[in-house]
Amino acid sequence: MQELNQSQIAARLDQLTELSVQLGSNHDTDSLLERILLVAKGMTNADGGTLYRPGEDMRQLNFHILLNDTLNIHQGGSSGVPVSGGVPLYDDQGEKNLSAVAAYAAHFRLSVNIEDVYKADVFNFSGMVKFDQLRGYHSQSILTVPMSDHEGELVGVLQLINAKDPATGGICAFSQTDQRFIEALAAQAAVALTHQRLIFQLEELLESLVNLINIGIDEKSPYTGRHCQFVPELTMMLAEAVHHTETGPLADFRMTDADRKELWLAGLLHDCGKITTPVHVVDKATKLETIFDRIALIDTRFEVLLRDAEIAALRRKLEAGSDHAAIDQELAAQQATLRAERDFIRGANVGGEGMKPEDQERVRGIGQRRWTGPDGAERAFLDDDELMNLTIKFGTLTDAERKEINNHIVMSIKMLEALPWPKHLKNVPEFAGGHHERMDGKGYPRGLTKEQMSVQARVMAIADIFEALTAKDRPYKKGKMLSESLRILGNFSLNGHIDPDLFDIFIRNKIYMEFAHKNMDEKQIDFIDEAKIPGYTP
Template sequence: MALSSENNLDKLLEMILSEAKKFTNTDGGTLYLVSKDEEFLNFKVVITDSLNIKMGGTEGEIKWPALKLHKEDGSQNREMVAALSALEKRIIDIPDVYEADGFNFEGTKRFDASTGYRSQSMLVIPMLNYEKEVIGVLQLINKKDTVSGKTIAFNIDDELSTMSLASQAAVAITNTQLVLDLQNLLESVVKSIAVAVDEKSPYTGGHVRRVAALAMLVAKAISETSSGRYKDITYDNDQLREIYMSAWMHDVGKVTTPEHIVDKSTKLSTIYDRIHNIATKFEVAKRDAEINYLKSIASGIDERKKIELKKYFLNSIKQLDNDFEFLKTVNIGGEFMSDDKIERVKRISQIKLIQNGVVSYLLNEDEVKNLCIKKGTLTEDERQKINDHAIVSFKMLSALPFPKKLSKIPEIAGAHHEKLNGKGYPRGLTAEQISLEGRIMALADIFEALTAADRPYKPAKTLNECKKIIDFMIKDGELDGDLVEFFYDNGLDMEYAKKELKPEQYKSDI
């Protein structure tokens, strides 16, 4: 019996109870596990062959109340036979539960009354791990005579064989739970790191979680489809978990990205928005214009000249106000900045100021450079620092000793900025080098970024707007057109939208 080879806990528990029933030729049985706080026995598997009952295990969680190991006053619950077996770490053999003294079998009798069953012989065996700690209890009911089929009492051979099985079962359960605990620990650590990275910026909080949700939505749909391009692709639980973990770790490299770049909501933002500095300089320019005007008036010029100077002064103030409003708009950033606007920024930058007798210009070189960013809010240097997170992520993940089942995580996570045309980063992979899982990650990352409502540099897109942008990306050879078609044909965009987006982003698409 290969208990040690089964790593699915639910299947393992079913296997243990089934084998125990088979060893003893028993009609029914229950397998309990001790709760983490060691105060309860939780029902995990219940089987009664003659009633065609099979509950728990792979059939789903049993909702029955757990058995208390201790009463309200703290004393041991010695009335429940399974509890007593666990508390005293001993086998309890009862020929007939209706004739047994000292135990509370009211639950058993109610079950019998409601089903017409007759519980009789019972064998209860504690499962002890290698540290001699009770981790669960096996309870077998109604041993059957192999000839007559009648219910008979259990014997010493049943006790010995079942005790041996219980020992092996306890080791197998402990090992399986240990693996699950380690998996859960790894997943929790990964999520904690991802949340920490997201929380570096108030504008990206939740990004990693949403990318993971999208990636799993697509992967599960592909695995479940029975037609089309992906009908022969199936992901088992380990492969789905690998994709899920990859999504949670895809941006881990952002831990090295400066926060002021991640948070750069306007072109002039550093630790604060320098548009306020420029506003002050515009006020200085307006002050200089007014001083020059007043000096000219005071020089004794005629009325006609005064009228011309006043008109020139007011037009100058109006132009400065218009120029500042223009720079405020430009500072916000956007999808595209025309050459005409760039030339206007440069012209404005040449306005001279006089401060403390020193002549300077309205905009310095760095302000001009930032205000002339053609798309978004980042300079090329800043964008490269943002892009560097992908190679840092790949390097960090490649250095980790992932188990075989998770060995593709660096490749999958590291592909979220790769493009089929080979123009992506960090490795410039070609279409042939990017796996389906990597393509799923790229689509999830793009779709989340386009629809996210918390980005400082752009408003959230509607589903219609996203589709148009993604269609252009397909035409440019960046995204997998077949995968995107599957995504939309199966309504995955709408399924995601209803859970994560604002109603105004998708209601017009319904």
């Protein structure tokens, strides 16, 4: 055992300081652990070292990294060589394992410094002796130091083998100074590992909360649930393609892993405001649907009119001298007209891409019919609200309901901006809140232009539109064919709706096809002639 001089102590302090800096900047747990073991081994001039990590059930110490210079062993860590096995912390009866030095140090949070394992009778070193016999090695001095966090929870165990005298190269014992330095290093390492673990747990908690929100939206509406999962997926596909682009206006766009995580979270949260939108609006499949489809009420009124016509005809037949054949003919014509109008109203209720003005007028004409309700009062066949809904020109939503739907993005932004995002996630509200903006400033809710939006927000806008066009599970429409979806998206790139540079990458890298084969119904995937896609030049 050799005591250190002042310069050697100063060198070790420098090593500890340097390691402290690395512990603060290194976010890769495996490389961090390997660095800790290498510094400990170098600091004490040890021939070998082992770093143990406790198993999830805290019943065993698992080998994590194994080093030995003499035997040229490097397992675990950056070696790529797997390491297995470990030291049990408890026996079969549940009693603490105190015979193994690593387990003892772990249980009592005490360092163990042994000069010669072959002369020690306190611990069971049969495993080490067997290792020596198999490898032709001779273990002698051993220093075992537990690593505990601020709450005393075990983080790991650091074990060093065979300290070497720098002057002679002979094996010697680990000094008390060695032990104190390694204990200081282990304490620093435990703080760094705990810090990393807490960050990981917080990020995991955040992702779980995000998924919880999406589960809530999914349970509320299975239609939007699919959208909440596919938009981030498509967003990342396009963003990666932009990241790898080496020419054109977007050649300088690059993402780090942190940037990717930020964008992924934004994608998951882009429609979080829909949790505040009434489900009967989100899932409005027909024009007359509220919490139920009111077409059934109108069917009943038609049935009343049909029966009233029949009753009136029967009464006329009872009159003396009535022409029964003429009455039957008139009744048949009258009922045929009513049934045709009923079928027309049923069709109008479905909604679609565009309702003709003459069809809207026909609805209004039918609405002027009179009928007698259960209370005996005569009233218009369709009330004002029914007329307004049945004459919706596009889709199934009234202007008020569309505003309610559109308000989800305002709520999304409000919810996201209210959260105290850490620095590396500070752009989540901007990325998520811009997917309904347009490049020409005519979008909502803020009327931003292309120059005022990040690339990520513009990417998400394309992903949101394309997924909505191709979605096959919406209550109010069928999923469009792939070619039609690309035609619409291409026209959007020409009219200032989406970023034409991103659209070019979307087509050129065949992101649309990758997404289609993975998530669309195969029946929707038709032949694509890229030369005919508006806004794209092959």
